[in-house]
Amino acid sequence: MPVKKITRIALLSAILYVSKSILEFLPNVELVSLLIMIYTLVLGSETFIIIAVFNLFEFIQWGFGTWWVSYLYVWPLLCLAVLLLKKLVKEEFLIWGVVSGGFGLIFGSLFAIVYLPVDPAYALAYWISGLPWDVWHGVWNFVLMIGLGKPLYRVLKICYDNTNDSRRKV
Numbered sequence: 001m002p003v004k005k006i007t008r009i010a011l012l013s014a015i016l017y018v019s020k021s022i023l024e025f026l027p028n029v030e031l032v033s034l035l036i037m038i039y040t041l042v043l044g045s046e047t048f049i050i051i052a053v054f055n056l057f058e059f060i061q062w063g064f065g066t067w068w069v070s071y072l073y074v075w076p077l078l079c080l081a082v083l084l085l086k087k088l089v090k091e092e093f094l095i096w097g098v099v100s101g102g103f104g105l106i107f108g109s110l111f112a113i114v115y116l117p118v119d120p121a122y123a124l125a126y127w128i129s130g131l132p133w134d135v136w137h138g139v140w141n142f143v144l145m146i147g148l149g150k151p152l153y154r155v156l157k158i159c160y161d162n163t164n165d166s167r168r169k170v
Contacts, residue, residue: 008160009046012039013053020058028107028137033100034144034152036075040082041096042156051075070111077110078103093149100149101142108134 012035019031032054039047055071062068081099089095108130115123 005046008043009049009053012043012050013057016050016054017057028104028133029140029144030137031144031148032075033078033103033141034148036078037082037096037100037145038149038152038156040079041086041091041153042160044086045079045083047079048076051079066114067111069114073113074107074110091150091153093145093153096149097142097145100145101138104138104141105134107137 016032016035019035023030036047036051039050043050055068055075058071059068081103085099089099109127111130112123112127115126
């Protein structure tokens with residue numbers, strides 16, 4: 001793997017981790033969904049590696065828990081959804097805002113999946129009890145994508161294009 005790619009993966013993973021840490025005091029308000037979507041739009045499947053490194057950072061800080069198991073499939077699922085929609089939605093950030101908001105709305109249900117094998121009734125109760133927070137999460141995901149999505153996309157696209165074509169001037 002080239003040094004530029006390793007550096008990019010490390011830097012973008014660290015940005016995910018720091019952005020999550022900085023906003024921990026605000027319940028269900030996070031930049032991780034936004035950043036994963038932007039990373040995927042610009043970098044494609046390389047984002048899966050960035051997510052794996054981010055998940056490793058989270059594990060090192062917080063240790064093992066059911067939430068961490070959920071992280072192993074929730075964030076890659078978001079990346080996959082963006083990859084599948086990328087050609088259809090293109091650079092329509094209002095639509096990406098709806099996708100991001102929808103992801104926030106289903107976030108709790110995705111986390112509840114971990115509990116299904118143990119106790120389906122508990123998984124259902126877990127999901128239902130968290131619905132107000134999922135709505136809050138969805139609203140903030142939408143707002144953040146609408147406000148920050150396009151500018152972040154443009155910046156990352158310029159940076160990525162410059163690493164791929166050293167002759168191009170900004």
